[in-house]
Amino acid sequence: MLRKCLIANRGEIAVRILRACRELGVRTVAVYSEVDANARHVRLADEAVAVGGAAPSESYLNVDRLIAAALATGCDCVHPGYGFLSEVETFAEAVIAAGLVWIGPPPDAIRRMGVKTEARALMERAGVPLAPGFQSDAADDAAFLTAAGQIGYPVMVKAAGGGGKGIRVVYDPAALPESLAAARREALHAFGDPRVYLEKFIERARHIEIQVFGDSHGNIVHLFERECSAQRRHQKVIEESPSPLLTPELRANMGAAAVEAACAVGYVNAGTVEFIAAASGEYYFLEMNTRLQVEHPVTELVTGLDLVKLQFAVAAGEALPFTQADLTQRGHAIEARLYAEDPRAGFLPATGVLLRFLPPAGLGVRVDSGVESGDAITIHYDPMIAKIIVHDSTRAGAIRRLDAALRETTLIGTTTNLGFLRALVNHPAFAAGEIDTNFIERHLDDLLPADDLPLPDGALIAVALADLNGGQSAESVQAANTAPGDPWALADGFRLGQGALRIDR
Template sequence: MFDRILIANRGEIACRVMETARAMGVGTVAVYSDADTGAKHVAMADVAVHIGGSAPAESYLRGDVIIQAALDTGCRAIHPGYGFLSENPEFVEAVEAAGLVFIGPSAQAIRAMGLKDAAKALMVEAGVPVVPGYHGTEQDDALLAEEAGEIGYPVLIKAVAGGGGKGMRLVERAGDFTAALASARGEAQTAFGNADVLVEKFVSQPRHIEVQVFGDGTRAVHLFERDCSLQRRHQKVIEEAPAPGMTQEMRAAMGAAAVRAAEAIGYAGAGTVEFIVDGAGGLSPDGFFFMEMNTRLQVEHPVTEAITGVDLVEWQLRVAAGEGLPLTQEQLTITGHAFEARLYAEDVPAGFLPATGTLSHLRFPDGARADSGVRAGDTISPFYDPMIAKVIVHGPTRAVALKRLSAALRGTKVGGTVTNLAFLGALAGHAGFGRGDVDTGLIARDLEALTEVPGVAPRHLAVAGMAALNLFELSDMAGFTLWQPLRRSVSLISQDERYDLTVEVLSPVRQRWDVAGREVWAERRGDLWQVDGVPQPSVALDKRVVTVFDHYGLTFEVVDPLDQAAGAAGDGNLIEAPMPGLVKAIDATPGQSVAQGDRLAVLEAMKMEHGLLAARDGVVAEVLAKAGDQVEAGAALIRLEAEA
């Protein structure tokens, strides 16, 4: 076994690998960027090496610097985690050329599965079923349109390189194909440096079911399936294992196909074979098709660990160190059911926009596994994926596990940034999901209900006001006199609505609030406050932001009475950056006439591109930024002429 390994990654997965390595007595070396100087994974490691600037291209994608760090710190192997360099065959070759071990598959195996079209041709040879479609190298627009017509609409355009939903477009009519093709190619070129696409038949009631495989370079086993059908924008949200409705016959067929895929490329280490499954009429052994193989550990691997009792990172280290497969196929069994929910810093009502912020409060409930790369006090950076944690639960049955997931999400508390926690809670309580009626279109069909903003009650406002005015511990109030009631006021903003509150402190244990004309009483009983007759939920205050931990967390901004900022941006004249990011493109020029909804700029933030659209018809007056600019949230990019 290795004495010391370097983890060529950051955040949650770096911490996850370190936990297993520590349990095995293996030393760890972390690498970090400028933005990650005080990060959790840096603190956890035995040794940490600075490798460059905050942008991934200046740090976590610098393979040569990472390899040198491994050599300088006496490491024998490098674990890539997932993302960044984990599926880069040139990096694998460079690691091995330096005399180090890459904890993962060979460069040859990664290349074999790196391009979707070539991978599918290989799978056909291996006897693995694939979706009908065009996977050829010819990329002429007219040819692709002709192939789409022969396949039959609806079709799916997919980038041949990469994943994560980038470079993917659903086309339901022939008339939309040309525009969708151009859009998919542009995104694929930006994300992967390769604009080539393939075209496939779109399965109308698709389920995304994947099989965990593990190989030693010669033989492979499967560790059963995961259902990842709950997706938005082709990104997984909640995963579970095993898949609901799975039969033993279909499990055996999918598992055998996944093993054939792994053995066809001499796969070593952990990998995932992803299948699109036709969910219409239930699952059947002839209704699944190969999509792609991820030649790395997956984000959702904890649910497989939960039902099998296997530590997949331990297996990775053991096989990379020259050991054989720890268990045979016959020795692997399923126990119970598991769910994983991905908790992100993102503004759900604003269209799931990634968010930043400093985590003033972060707590996970007992009884749930929380894989996280951040702590209270850490900052969600605009340079990386905004994941806060993965919340994982296990139970003897699916129904019990789902109840435990709901309870775990209700018990998770995050302050300092907006999150998708309420959205996850709504999904966990969705009736169809509870029955196991899942497909990749569930979220889109029920998006309005799932993203309904929790209501703010007068008691929530009163609690937020108590926190803002520091009225929980009255001994801290300067000038308080027991015999003279004290009047205070505060203004709060929640969900773009302003609330003006006043309070009369009648005694150290009694307050009367006026909340938009509604009287709310707060009374202290023992160590707890009752507000409007309800026990006061816990709160977190960070500068001018109050988080009330009810309904998965309600956020209130405390209005500074001295703040005289004008609201000029609210009239539709300014197109502003909704978050910190890189200006990838400016599509407007001064004097240009634009219509409402026209794309005026593209902002890249947190590994995604966001089109910034005109809020109204008008004429461009000024272009205030250029491609390549790094801008802060709220930065003015384009100004339209004032309406007459």
């Protein structure tokens, strides 16, 4: 049994892991950069260790400091969360070499899935469907041109080093040599590896991923799919399960393919196999993410499982407490990512102190967040404020619940994508389940909030009433009006122990 865990992350995922630890009776050690000393994940942890400067390279990516912090506080395990060091096999190796339990997949599985060309070759041998493609370390442009002709345009030029970086779509042979050269340059710059490969570009593609889970006793199951087609520049915005595209047969086939993919690398713990699917139902392996995903709550809501607690159990050597046949998808779950960003200014990130953040609540509404009222969104880290996840018995019900939850969300202090999210979930194409990965880009004009919303009279009245009282709440305005002479009703900003001092923010 694990006793004490260092959480090598920040924000909402650190909070999510902390909560699981509380339930398991595992003590928690948070780490923080100098600007995160009062962050929510630090406030909630049993202990906290400063690990360096604001820049991630100095703190949350600082392997030596993180290992030292785990050892100094007597931890016996490390959870990496997502992002940061979660898919860096040298970190996993360093954790294990320090005698600590790594709550994640074997370092070798991380490495083999990390190099995209190697993962493709591995999947080919395992019989997992691959988009028609071409890879060769030796090939010259002529060989690429021949291959692209055989695959059929449009084709994508992708970097072997991975990620969404430097992907180019080529519609015409004449443009291929230039795209190859540019992709090689960018790949060399980003990964120190100029190798590129070709893959068929699927138009109107859907992004469907399968959650897999393995234990150290050789059991691997899948926990069904999540559809994440609502993306903007490869950044997921809304995720859901089940996918409106999948039939039971397709779901079973894709699940089996994902389990094959995981078996091929001896996978243990939580992972996700990403596929690109065409509207016709053909699907192709995209990549495997060897970590817990941002959107894991969607799977938790439809399966009724706690994936983070399962990660601890499996890392401690326990067998999965279920088989594939025991698992079902119940109802429909949708997650929306609330970001500090300005949709009307090209979605550039925004910052600010959250003067007031009142997340939604109620039946079937879950909010995972790393911030509360009074916390800041800074320039240093991801601008995600919260994940709002809803669950209902049907997809239509879940959409209505999500819309109501977004409407109920009060957030003052930074610009957010709240209006954009509401426009997206209310779009007829979303209701029809017809979102592909380019939908947001194509329909951006429909989705951007109006530039000049009329001001509701209620908002103006509330502001004016607050100002009548010098910026205090309307409480004493009403009291002054109803109970003249009552000392409690004096609108002079009096507060116990503070005199009549008022601080403007």
